[in-house]
Amino acid sequence: MSTLNSTKKKSFALIQIGAFLEYFDLYLYIHMAVLLNDLFFPKTDPYTASLLAAFTFSSTYILRPIGALVFGYLGDNYGRKSTIIITTSLMAFCSFMIASLPTYEKIGITASIVMILCRMLQGFSSIGEFIGALTYVAESTKPPHSYFYTSLVAFFTGLGSTFALLVGSVFLMIDQAEGWRTAFFFGAAIAVVGSVARTQLRETPEFLQEKKQKLDQPPKLRELLPNTQTKKYFLCYLGVECLRPLYFYFSFIYLGQFLRNNFGYSAAEVIQHNLFISAVEALAILMYGRLALKVYPLNILKVRGLLFLAFALFLPTLIGNAANPFQLFLIQCGLLVLGEGVTPAHALFLKAFPTIGRYTQAALAYATSRIVTTVLTSYGCVFIGEYLGIEGITGFLILAILIHLTSIYQFSKHHAVESQSSAPLRRVA
Numbered sequence: 001m002s003t004l005n006s007t008k009k010k011s012f013a014l015i016q017i018g019a020f021l022e023y024f025d026l027y028l029y030i031h032m033a034v035l036l037n038d039l040f041f042p043k044t045d046p047y048t049a050s051l052l053a054a055f056t057f058s059s060t061y062i063l064r065p066i067g068a069l070v071f072g073y074l075g076d077n078y079g080r081k082s083t084i085i086i087t088t089s090l091m092a093f094c095s096f097m098i099a100s101l102p103t104y105e106k107i108g109i110t111a112s113i114v115m116i117l118c119r120m121l122q123g124f125s126s127i128g129e130f131i132g133a134l135t136y137v138a139e140s141t142k143p144p145h146s147y148f149y150t151s152l153v154a155f156f157t158g159l160g161s162t163f164a165l166l167v168g169s170v171f172l173m174i175d176q177a178e179g180w181r182t183a184f185f186f187g188a189a190i191a192v193v194g195s196v197a198r199t200q201l202r203e204t205p206e207f208l209q210e211k212k213q214k215l216d217q218p219p220k221l222r223e224l225l226p227n228t229q230t231k232k233y234f235l236c237y238l239g240v241e242c243l244r245p246l247y248f249y250f251s252f253i254y255l256g257q258f259l260r261n262n263f264g265y266s267a268a269e270v271i272q273h274n275l276f277i278s279a280v281e282a283l284a285i286l287m288y289g290r291l292a293l294k295v296y297p298l299n300i301l302k303v304r305g306l307l308f309l310a311f312a313l314f315l316p317t318l319i320g321n322a323a324n325p326f327q328l329f330l331i332q333c334g335l336l337v338l339g340e341g342v343t344p345a346h347a348l349f350l351k352a353f354p355t356i357g358r359y360t361q362a363a364l365a366y367a368t369s370r371i372v373t374t375v376l377t378s379y380g381c382v383f384i385g386e387y388l389g390i391e392g393i394t395g396f397l398i399l400a401i402l403i404h405l406t407s408i409y410q411f412s413k414h415h416a417v418e419s420q421s422s423a424p425l426r427r428v429a
Contacts, residue, residue: 151289
């Protein structure tokens, strides 16, 4: 961080810590779902259990589009700082509720309903957190450093996911019956600390300057939504982001169940196994961020997408021939390293949107990609896997990769044309 002054270093540290804490809380249930679904939902046959797992996974994303509109409006009107403080506080509240919730055995279907509501609220708040943190960093730095620092936000969210697995594993080893509650109480406590710490943030200069110029005309929500000029970037960002839910579900949920069914893993062993692949994903994000200091981010996305497409073609053979958990571990690492979403090009996509409206439009594109692809992924993997097996799911993955690549090339074309058309204006200025 030698390119940053002391004030920015402090702000960025608070942003990264907050992203870490927020995604620790968000992913704690996802990674422990293999255990918690048995506690908060009625016991059923394996197929119905798969549908329940799909529902708990997708429920996290149901309210995200609404969260994008709410937090986007707040972020574009009142600032990035206040919005990410609100989201961290809401995440802390939900974690506390989950930690305190009696199981299905004690209060029946009420436990299932409250759990789903908590997961929906966590997803609702997380959209404001991630896009808010990315926007704050992108507006506070310039290329190529903005590529690295926005990748750091993604890295710390990945680290939060890894730490959730670590804490969950440790507390389950200490207390197999109630250790998960301690993990959620721990998550609630550190989220409160993160909320308090973020009150020291300063608003981004770019937002303050733009807001000052439009002080007499505060934008209404419809003015913040995509228009004819920004719709092309909105659709590109949506398409690029559509890939992550699928490879994430494939890696952690589907293959996690594969470990239980084919290798006799317990729930605790699956969580421990996923801890290591989550750490690999976090390191891959950091590596891509460092690489973006030397290589243009869109070129990284293009090469990685093509390699992922080639890898996906061999997935059925690789999984079918996996003779032990380590071989499956290597396959999971390949999925996570080659399928790493938008990193390190977050800043490029965000800066394509206007300053006032950036938060709303980016959040809405991100949220829409998640709700659509997560629902299709979670239920699609269950139904397609039931009738077409791993080949059907791989076909689904290949389709998502093709959409991902098409969106990258379209954005690259639009961005290049717009950059060339604005270059003379910059020279005249």
